[in-house]
Amino acid sequence: MRFLLILSISFAILGSTKGVHAQSTQTRDERIAQAKEAFDLGTRAYANGEFETALASFRRAYELTGSPDLLYNIATVSDRMRRDADALQAYEGYLEARPKSSDREHVESRIAVLREAIEARRRAELEAEIEARNAAVEAAARVKAERPLTQYVGPGPGPWITIGAGSAALVTGAVFVGLGQRDQKKVESAPAGSSYSLVQEMADRGPKRSKAGAALMAVGGAGIIGGLIWQLTGGHDEAIPEVSIGPTGISVKGTF
Secondary structure, eight states, X not given: OHHHHHHHTGGGGGGGSHHHHTSOHHHHHHXXXXXXXXXXXXXXXXXXXXXXXXXXXXXXXXXXXXXXXXHHHHHHHHHHTTOHHHHHHHXXXXXXXXXXXXTHHHHHHHHHHHHHHXXXXXXXXXXXXXXXXXXHHHHHHHHHHHSOSEEEEOOOSHHHHHHHHHHHHHHHHHHHHHHHHHHHHHHHTOOTTOOHHHHHHHHHHHHHHHHHHHHHHHHHHHHHHHHXXXXXXXXXXXXXXXXXXXXXXXXXXXXX
């Protein structure tokens, strides 16, 4: 409760502050009354453990008066609430305004503790950030080591189109060969007295159909074999895109 003792006499000098000097007596008295009310509220709130209310009240009193002694109260409450940066700023402001204060040694010791706490927290945050980045880099390295570097890419639909066309040609050729053989059999088994022109037409047509069919079957067979070979040997290995996590962000390498 030491800070309450210091502040209990601070209002005795409010009338000498620069901000109050520039105003009328009535306005100055109103500001002092408001500041005392805020100070009393802050004192009660602090005693009841209501630190947020206490801090807001002391800050209000400081805004109304500009008295540096109130910075001690603000610093003490902020320190109690572990708001180190706010406490440090208020303590430093208090010492700057009251360099010959009797409690200078105490305030300087708190300033040293707060500076060390702030620096320690800053180092901890920096180390945590570095550790998180290192963990991300290590995780990416493990994934890279465990995954294959390439993947097989097939030749696409080309081989199957070739096989389909070859199959169609093979079937068509087989049909023509069958028709040609049928004509030849009809010629060979033609009964006596058959029309010469009809027999001659089948005799000429049969070999032609057989030859055309054989040619189509050869082309179709070649197409099927070629398509199968293309399908089995036409693929290739392609590099898998690589994702890297580094200090500057995420990068992707590969063929797209």
